[in-house]
Each structure stands twice: as C-alpha cells, then as structure tokens.
Amino acid sequence: MTDRLVGKSITRIDVKDKVTGHAMYPGDFSRPNQTYMKVVFAERPHAIVKSIDSSKAEAMDGVLMVLTAKDVPHNLYGLMKADQPVLCGPGGDAPNTDRVRFVGDQIALVIAENEEIATRAAGLIKVEFEDLPVVPTIEKAMEKDAIQLFSDCPGNEMCHFKIRYGDIDKGFEAADVIIESDYYTPAQEHVFLQPEAGLAYVDEEERVTVIVAGQWTHEDQEQIAHSLNLPLDKVRVIYPAIGGAFGGREDMSVQIILALAALKLHEAGIDRPVKTVWSRRESLIGHHKRHPYKIHTKSGATRDGKLTALEAEIIADSGAYMYTSNKVLANATLMISGPYFIPNVKVDTKAVATNTVPNGAFRGFGGPQACFAAEMQMSKLAEALGMDPVEFRLLNTIREGQELPVRTAPPKGISIDHVIQTCAEAAGWHKENGKWVRPEHLEGEGEVVHGIGISAGYKNVGFSYGAPENCWAGIEIFGADEIEQVIVKHAGADVGQGAHSLFVQIAADVIGVPLEKVKIIASDTAQTGNSGSASASRMTFMAGNAIIGAAEAALAKWKSEERPAEATYVYRPPATTPMDPETGECTPNFSYGYAADAIEVSVNIKTGKVLINKVICSDDVGRAINPQQVKGQIEGAVVQAAGYSLLEDFLHDKDGKVITDSLAKYLVPTILDIPDKTETIIIEDNDPIGPMGARGVGEMPYMPFAPAVLAAVHDAIGVWYNRFPLTEERILEGLGVLKKGI
Structure with missing residues (x-):
C-alpha cells in the first residue's frame, strides 16, 4: 500500500503536455484528405x-x-x-x-x-x-403590443417561478427598517481561450x-x-x-x-x-452568454438585526432561445434570499425572450446575479441599522434544521457562519465587548481613497429540482501477483480544472497504488458511461463518489483472485424535487458549498478608476482532494469575477446587433487588472455525503465577489451603486462628476 494520496497537491497529469505545447485541442486535430x-x-x-x-x-x-x-x-x-x-x-x-x-x-x-x-x-x-420587428430588450418584450417570438410563450415569457413562504405582509409590519432597491447585472462573455x-x-x-x-x-x-x-x-x-x-x-x-x-x-x-x-468574432456572436438580470428587492429587519421579510422580482433576459434559462432562473429564485433564515418570503421570477444572443450557463448559474442583490440588501440593511455587516450577517445565517424559503432545510453540513467568521477575521474584523468590529479604515492618499467590503454566498453542488442525477465510473485492475496497472474509465470533461488528474488521484488512493500505475480513458462516449456534465460544481462530488464505488468493487474482486478485475459503479445522490408552481415548495439540492469574500479597493475620485488591492476568499470545500487545484479554482474565479465586477459588459445595440463583437471592444482582465493580492482560505468542514468529505468549489468563490466590491466602493466614497461593471464613467456618475449617459 502507498501513502494516502488524497489531500496532497499532486502534479496534474496533463501539465507537461500543456506547458510544452503537445496537448491536442479540437482545433489541432487534422486527418488525411x-x-x-x-x-x-x-x-x-x-x-x-x-x-x-x-x-x-x-x-x-x-x-x-x-x-x-x-x-x-x-x-x-x-x-x-x-x-x-x-x-x-x-x-x-x-x-x-x-x-x-x-x-x-x-x-x-x-x-x-x-x-x-x-x-x-x-x-x-x-x-x-x-x-x-426586433425585440431587443426585456422591457420591449413585455410590452402589450410586442411581437411574440414563440407561439407557446405568451408575453414572450419563457418560464416563471414563485416562492410563497410565511406571511409577507406581517413580515414587513414587524420590520423597523425596510430597504427597497432595483439592481441590474450585465451579460457576460465566457472568453475561453480556445474558440x-x-x-x-x-x-x-x-x-x-x-x-x-x-x-x-x-x-x-x-x-x-x-x-x-x-x-x-x-x-x-x-x-x-x-x-x-x-x-x-x-x-x-x-x-x-x-x-x-x-x-x-x-x-x-x-x-x-x-x-x-471559429474566429473570435464568430465565437462572440455564436454562443450563449451569462444572463443579464433586472432585480427588484424589498427587505425588512427589526432594530435588533433580525431579518423579517424579503420580497423580490427577477426578470432574466433569456435571449433568442431557452438554452438553460429555466434552470438558471430556478437557481436565482432560491438564492435571492441568500444563506440566511428569513421567515417571510415572496419571490416572483421570469425569463423573457428577446432578439439577442441567447443566454445560458455561466459559472455560478444564476447564483452571482441573485447573490449580488441579496448581499447588497444585507449591506444596506446593516448600514441603516447601524450594525457591523459581519455582525448582521452572522446574526441571520441559516442553521441546521432551519428552512429555506422552499419549506425544506438544507442538507446537513451547513457552514456559512464558519466561513463568514473565518473570512472576517482574516480581513481584520475582531470582537470587542461581544460585538464584531470592522478593521480600522484604510487611509487614502490625495485623490485616492480606500474601502473594504464583505459578502457571503452559497451554491448548490449537482443538478437541482428533480433533474435526473447520476454518474458512471469504471475501473479495471491488471496484473498477476501484484497490481501492475489500473485503468479508470470516466466520461467527465476536463475543461481545464484538472478533473482527470483528480480522478486518477482518487482511484490510486482507494486501490493503494502509486499514481504512475493509474491511467485514464476519458470523455469518449464509445468507451465510457454517462457522467453528467462538468457543471454545477458537481464533477468532484459526483465523479469522486462514482470512482470510489467502482474502485472498491474492483479491488474486492482483485482480492478474491479475479484477475484482471473489472467493476463499474453508478453513483446516485439523494433525490431532489421540482418546485411547486404556486408555493415553490421542494427539496432543491442534495449538497451546497459556502463562500465569503472580503475585498479591499482603492478609488481614484478624479478618474473614477477602481483597483482591487486585496481579496480574502474563504471557501468550505469539505475536503481538498488536491489543495493546489482547489487554490487554482479559487484564484481563477476571483480573476473572472473581478472582470465581471469592473470591466465586462456584453452589449447589443437598439437593433439587436452585437456591439462588443471583438476583444478590442469587450474588455477582460489583463495582468494589470487582476487583484494585487489574493489570500485563499480553504476550509474543510466535511460534507456528510461527499467523496471523502469533498464538496464542489468551482463556482463558490464567484458568488459573493461583486457585492463585496460594491460594498468596498461604498465604504470608500459613500455611494451605493446598484449595477456594475463599475467602469470609470459609472463611478464618476455616482460622484456627480459626470452626468448619466455621458
């Protein structure tokens, strides 16, 4: 038996080919004639x-x-x-x-x-x-005389969801402070390197x-x-x-x-x-984007800081076709209330068709948009109550056994309070006389002022709302007197996150062989069973459980003298259920990951330039199978979320044509735009049903990033912004230096 491999930062199996240029991407393949x-x-x-x-x-x-x-x-x-x-x-x-x-x-x-x-x-x-006639916006699509883009979508409504929990009127009657706001989030292009x-x-x-x-x-x-x-x-x-x-x-x-x-x-x-x-322009106009959202929220709390009510309306721009708009919207419908217990909730959401590039899956899958509105409301409520934002959040975080607004409790293993507290302490928050106190305000220099903001969020692991969820894996063990080779078969896509390395690492750990004895046959429908998608932060969770099951079964056969030993295993997590169309009642997910971001910014009040000086990102990953890969996922999410918050805005003109159809027009972060420093905090509160305790991590750091940035900007200059990206023009408009639209 070898030393345990899970928990170690092993080198990825594809690293040599990628850094030397030998890795073959789809555009590299050619065949004779x-x-x-x-x-x-x-x-x-x-x-x-x-x-x-x-x-x-x-x-x-x-x-x-x-x-x-x-x-x-x-x-x-x-x-x-x-x-x-x-x-x-x-x-x-x-x-x-x-x-x-x-x-x-x-x-x-x-x-x-x-x-x-x-x-x-x-x-x-x-x-x-x-x-x-062109329907370029959700506002135009919802007009009474708007042309109908699909005969089976009256009012251009592609789908809708509701949540009804508690008594919303009584909830607001009990509130001492009520905050009501409109929020807008932009469309975002994926900008993967390979078209x-x-x-x-x-x-x-x-x-x-x-x-x-x-x-x-x-x-x-x-x-x-x-x-x-x-x-x-x-x-x-x-x-x-x-x-x-x-x-x-x-x-x-x-x-x-x-x-x-x-x-x-x-x-x-x-x-x-x-x-x-495809060319980059063809890629920009030809595949889907992140949904832009229009969100109206109304939140109430008592003077001692307890949330009493939330009312929200979300309108998502689906673009020209459904794609995954219904699933993305369902996620946002749940996550608009944040990782908090709110006794009275009313939510109405809809996705509307327009004549724009379709919108669909993007890291976070509706979560970042909803988290933005939810956390902005939390920050504004805390300010209105004169409470520290960490104190206010920790007072309201959902606890074991408490219900989400969909009338069921999250699965066991809730760690949002631990995640927020850890992030806050790393950022300089501390307790005085039993109350959380923010770090000392950072001093500015001339035209440059500084601020700090904190935000939190959660995200499902795996498919939601009754979608069929399972994952196949196969293991073959070869050798006569000792194990000479292990073959892992799995269809899971490695889209750059290192999934295939993780599959090998888990198999080697369970079977007890060195990594070099394990080979993988991956992502080929002719040789592997169905793994489900590399999405929803599910691949480590689902593939890990499937590979453990197959490896244990194959190892048992090997020990029973079956040579070669071969086994397959299909992992099926606890079932989820669809939302009730009137109340939203359901069991939405079988697992969650939890995250918090504390962000320090500097703002030049003359130019409007926002710089992210430091990010502290705290994530409960359950168990870090490969800590280095986990850190890479977190840091990648931070950079991508920084672009979402400050730079990126995929735009159409009034006639439905794409304005940002090149990377000269659509700005993404360069080395000069990324945060100066990112501190990654990996928390390992085991998920009770995760493989060796692991949760997903790919999307979680992304969730609370934008609201933490906007809270930090407010801390610096005293202005609340309800939309992003926070371009120089938008900052100066908020400061009154520029007129809106100039």
Whole structure:
C-alpha cells in the first residue's frame, strides 16, 4: 500500500503536455484528405429567410457541398427545450424554422477543400430576408403590443417561478427598517481561450464521430443523434484537451453541424473528414452568454438585526432561445434570499425572450446575479441599522434544521457562519465587548481613497429540482501477483480544472497504488458511461463518489483472485424535487458549498478608476482532494469575477446587433487588472455525503465577489451603486462628476 494520496497537491497529469505545447485541442486535430467547413451566420436579429441562392458557391472550384435547412433530418434542438433550428431557412421539417431570432443563428454550411475556398464561397451565398420587428430588450418584450417570438410563450415569457413562504405582509409590519432597491447585472462573455472548433468523420464502424470541446459528451451525443435521426450508438463524441468552458460549452455550437457535414459527405460517397475553427468574432456572436438580470428587492429587519421579510422580482433576459434559462432562473429564485433564515418570503421570477444572443450557463448559474442583490440588501440593511455587516450577517445565517424559503432545510453540513467568521477575521474584523468590529479604515492618499467590503454566498453542488442525477465510473485492475496497472474509465470533461488528474488521484488512493500505475480513458462516449456534465460544481462530488464505488468493487474482486478485475459503479445522490408552481415548495439540492469574500479597493475620485488591492476568499470545500487545484479554482474565479465586477459588459445595440463583437471592444482582465493580492482560505468542514468529505468549489468563490466590491466602493466614497461593471464613467456618475449617459 502507498501513502494516502488524497489531500496532497499532486502534479496534474496533463501539465507537461500543456506547458510544452503537445496537448491536442479540437482545433489541432487534422486527418488525411480532410475538408473544411464554414458557417454562414444570419447577421440579422429577427427575420424570415425567404430564399437561399447557393448556386455561385456550389459552382466554385473546390466546393464539395452546401447544406441548408432542408438537409437537416430533425431541424430543432435544445438542451431544455427543442426550440432552435440547426440551420434557419426554408425546407425545414418543423414550423418556423425559416426564422432567425438573433445575429448568430446559422443559415448554411459550406464544405470545401480548404478554409480559404470555404470562406470565399460562403461570401457568394445570397440570402433573401424579410426583416421582422426586433425585440431587443426585456422591457420591449413585455410590452402589450410586442411581437411574440414563440407561439407557446405568451408575453414572450419563457418560464416563471414563485416562492410563497410565511406571511409577507406581517413580515414587513414587524420590520423597523425596510430597504427597497432595483439592481441590474450585465451579460457576460465566457472568453475561453480556445474558440469553438472540431473535426468530424464517419469511422470504420459507420459511427459519426465528432472530436470537439464540450461539457457533457453524452448530452452532445444525444443532441447530435436527435438532429440527425440516428441511433445513439451511431454517434461517437470524443473530447480531447479543452481550452476552458465556464458553462459556455454546455449548449451546442459546432457539434451538430460538424456531424451533419460528415454524414452528408458520407451519404454522397465522399468519405472525408470535416474540420472547422471559429474566429473570435464568430465565437462572440455564436454562443450563449451569462444572463443579464433586472432585480427588484424589498427587505425588512427589526432594530435588533433580525431579518423579517424579503420580497423580490427577477426578470432574466433569456435571449433568442431557452438554452438553460429555466434552470438558471430556478437557481436565482432560491438564492435571492441568500444563506440566511428569513421567515417571510415572496419571490416572483421570469425569463423573457428577446432578439439577442441567447443566454445560458455561466459559472455560478444564476447564483452571482441573485447573490449580488441579496448581499447588497444585507449591506444596506446593516448600514441603516447601524450594525457591523459581519455582525448582521452572522446574526441571520441559516442553521441546521432551519428552512429555506422552499419549506425544506438544507442538507446537513451547513457552514456559512464558519466561513463568514473565518473570512472576517482574516480581513481584520475582531470582537470587542461581544460585538464584531470592522478593521480600522484604510487611509487614502490625495485623490485616492480606500474601502473594504464583505459578502457571503452559497451554491448548490449537482443538478437541482428533480433533474435526473447520476454518474458512471469504471475501473479495471491488471496484473498477476501484484497490481501492475489500473485503468479508470470516466466520461467527465476536463475543461481545464484538472478533473482527470483528480480522478486518477482518487482511484490510486482507494486501490493503494502509486499514481504512475493509474491511467485514464476519458470523455469518449464509445468507451465510457454517462457522467453528467462538468457543471454545477458537481464533477468532484459526483465523479469522486462514482470512482470510489467502482474502485472498491474492483479491488474486492482483485482480492478474491479475479484477475484482471473489472467493476463499474453508478453513483446516485439523494433525490431532489421540482418546485411547486404556486408555493415553490421542494427539496432543491442534495449538497451546497459556502463562500465569503472580503475585498479591499482603492478609488481614484478624479478618474473614477477602481483597483482591487486585496481579496480574502474563504471557501468550505469539505475536503481538498488536491489543495493546489482547489487554490487554482479559487484564484481563477476571483480573476473572472473581478472582470465581471469592473470591466465586462456584453452589449447589443437598439437593433439587436452585437456591439462588443471583438476583444478590442469587450474588455477582460489583463495582468494589470487582476487583484494585487489574493489570500485563499480553504476550509474543510466535511460534507456528510461527499467523496471523502469533498464538496464542489468551482463556482463558490464567484458568488459573493461583486457585492463585496460594491460594498468596498461604498465604504470608500459613500455611494451605493446598484449595477456594475463599475467602469470609470459609472463611478464618476455616482460622484456627480459626470452626468448619466455621458
């Protein structure tokens, strides 16, 4: 037996290939005699495609094929609802698939000998549009005479949820202080380093095989099989190295169209691979973003600091299609009340369709937007009551056995009070006469003033609200007298977070062999069972439990002289339930992670520039399987959340066209913009059902970041901002130096 490996910072198994440039990403794959595919995008926010003339393109030397809507067997797809055409245009097999609903809708595919020919041919395709009225904002979408984007979504409402808990009127009657505010959060682009790309071909077993980046191989397989009208076993999806995801690869981009192109070439007797690589602009207009939210909240508390009531309305901009808007909104519906016990709650939420780039999964999955409003209200209430913000939060944190507004208690292992206290103490808060006292105010220099803010949040681990949740793993043990090799089979996507290294580490620890004896076969639908997605901070939790189960079963067979020993295991966590449509009652999640951020900022009152000087991020990860990877996840979330808070704002114009369609226009943090110092505090309060006690961590540090920044800015300059990013212009507007809109 080797020393225990769990809890040690082992080197990632992919690190050498990545730092030396040998790692193969989807755009790096080429096969002999391959062709190239170019997409013709709509570039119109709302229109009917009357006709497509591809004759000049098809006549061009080197063009093999042009595909349009009539060539798609089933021309509607979608992760939560089949509402988006694979290709928009006449001849589709479903009603209204001749409509484009945002600029990134896809019209035609050109398959040619090389990229240059495909690009030139795509420019020769003539599309006749009948433009329709554009619905560019949720306000326009909700007007009484607004055009309806979908016949089954009256009022352009894609979905809605309610929570009714306690007596909201009595709750506000009992309040001595009431704070009412409107909050706005921006759309955000994922900006993963690797744009959408892939290679597809029909293999020797007549399977349409797609090498691509995604977050759930088996869901990609299902979406492709559905659209191409193929049995599942005739579609194979393989993930190689993936250059980031953050939720941005949870929905389809190039998966279906690559498979379609390979299949149609094969049917025409042309057995050649098809490759595509999107430009950054195509990526910016072609995949979903973080939902922008409009949130109205009203919160009440007694003079001694106890919360009495919360009323909230959330309107999410779904964009052109459903994507995961319903699931994202459900998360926000729960998390708008924060990790606190509030005896009276009324929440109404809806997602509304517009003619903008669709919005969907992004790190935090609705949580950061809701946490922003929830924590801003907590900070404002604390100020109005004359209480320290840490004191106020700790007085109201939810405890074991207390109910969330959905009428059920969170699973055991609640640690939010521990997390807040640890973060606060590291930031300089301390107790005097039994009360929490903030650190001494930082002195400013001339035009630069300083402030500190604190915020907290929680986030579910795993799928919610009754969504089927399970995870498959397989283990094979080889050798005669001693174990010579262990093979781990798992479909979980490693999108850069180090998941595959963690899988190997857990298997080696359970079986008791050195790391070098463990190999992994990962993210291939032909060789692995369904793992579920790399999302919802679930991969460590779900895969860890599955791999432990498979490893223990295989090891038992080995000890019983079964050589080689092979076992599979499907982990199923405790069941969750959907929300009651009238009350919201449910068991929403089986596990949570808890986080708190304390942030120090400096603000130049002349230029409006905000700098983040220090971040203290406290996260309960349950058990740090690999502490170095946990730290990397936390620090990555801090930088991404800093961009969300200060720089990033994905914008459309009044006609629904994308303004920020390049990285020259859409600003993301550079080395000069990241926090000067980040202090990572890893708390290990074991999750009772997590693998070796582990929770998820990928999204948790992100949750409370923006409200902590805005609280720090308020501490520095005395102005409350209810929206972000906190650009220089926005800061100066709040200070009265600039007029709004200038």
